[in-house]
Amino acid sequence: MVLADAGCEVSLWGRRPELVSAINATSTNRDYLPGVTLPSGITATADAATAAAGADIAVFTVSSQVLRACLAEWAPLLGRDTVLVSLMKGVELGTTRRMSEVVAEVTGAGPDRIAVISGPNLAGEIVRRQPAAAVIACPDMSAAQRLQTVCRTRYFRPYTSTDVIGCELGGAVKNVIALAVGIADGMGLGDNTKASLMTRGLAETARLGQALGADPHTIAGLAGMGDLIATCSSPLSRNHTFGAALGRGLTLDEVRAATRQTAEGVTSSEAVLALARCHGVDLPITETVVSVVHGGKPPREAVEALMARSAKRELPLKHDRGPGSPPPSRSAPGPR
Ligand SMILES: NC(=O)c1ccc[n+]([C@@H]2O[C@H](COP(=O)([O-])OP(=O)(O)OC[C@H]3O[C@@H](n4cnc5c(N)ncnc54)[C@H](O)[C@@H]3O)[C@@H](O)[C@H]2O)c1
Ligand SMILES: O=P(O)(O)OC[C@H](O)CO
Secondary structure, eight states, X not given: OHHHHTTOOEEEEOSOHHHHHHHHHHSOBXXXXXXXXXXXXXXEESOHHHHHTTOSEEEEOSOGGGHHHHHXXXXXXXXXXXXXXXXXXXXXXXXXXXXXXXXXXXXOXXXXXXXXXXXXXXXXXXXXXXXXXXXXXXXXXXXXXXXXHHTOOSSEEEXXXXXXXXXXXXXXXXXXXXXXXXXXXXXXXXXXXXXXXXXXXXXXXXXXXXXXXXXXXXXTSIIIIIHHHHHHHOTTOHHHHHHHHHHTTOOHHHHHHHHOSOOHHHHHHHHHHHHHHHTTOOOHHHHHHHHHHTTOOXXXXXXXXXXXXXXXXXSOGGGOOOTTOOOOOTTSOXXX
16 A cells, blocks of 8 residues: 555465455555555466566565465565565574575565565555555665655655664564563553563664664664564554453463464564574563463463562663762763
8 A cells, every 4th residue: 555655566475365356456455455456456366476577666465373374475576686674573493594584585686675664554554555654665765765665655754774683673572562461461561571572672672673783773773672662552453352362361372363464473473582592692572472472381480480580780881870880981972
């Protein structure tokens, strides 16, 4: 919708021919966006070769764990100059690869041709054309700027960045934290608990980001804090909704059967934890989410264990001016 509203000719691939025909006949997507009229300029097709033919940009948005298999089919259809864009917010289980890494591996495209779009972008609000901002990250700033131009509308405001790692981690980890906040909500816990989880969840993202080379400003920006706030606060978030059901006492299988929706954090929580362990980074909230979601730990026990962890400083040592710390140097620039 955003691309079509921005004036692009959009070819939308779907795997179910009957839904594809219905989209073209009615300009609505009854299964995913009921009640929303799609703009002209979108043509759906069940043939990936038709969708890819002559495309300047290919935008990938399936669930993270199926991307590799999908790309294996799509890669031979993509042009050598096509810019490849990921909207996905997950980490691949087994390989701990970020989505742009999967795209690079399967397609063989260089990093300057692979971009990521992320931010507080709940689809249910975007399709109602409610104002939102996002980040377009690509190591090649001119490619990011070209994408910014082609997907800017009166309701969608993208900013550019070269920090692909920070954007992808922000999106993947916030889904895990949204599960945690959802669990707290389902347990009937209040706003102090949820704000604490969100803030310490952001600290986890920042620690992992630092280990992987992300810019801390990205984690504090739209693709980090912004998306965390949206996902953890919104009833539209599937991760939050999934967590809330667990917090009310349902099991993983019961929630899966009841929701049948993509909640990326469910599988990505394990992949994020594995990635953190590879880099020696401690992610206690993520670990707790994995223990509840996959280990069947009762949420109340999990909260108690999280609260009983050893006492810690809030900030890493270099930011913490305790008694006895040297005064700031006079020649050092002051805060801005
Ligand atoms: N929905 C949002 O608000 C939103 C916003 C920003 C980013 N994202 C991210 O976009 C990604 C996709 O999420 P979504 O909301 O579009 O999910 P979705 O469940 O609404 O849609 C996923 C699509 O992938 C298809 N699919 C599933 N398995 C497939 C397979 N094996 N082969 C081919 N197609 C398959 C499904 O049929 C469906 O059309 C996720 O990583 C999510 O985090 C979602
Ligand atoms: O519905 P969720 O939980 O996948 O969240 C959707 C988007 O990622 C919010 O930006």
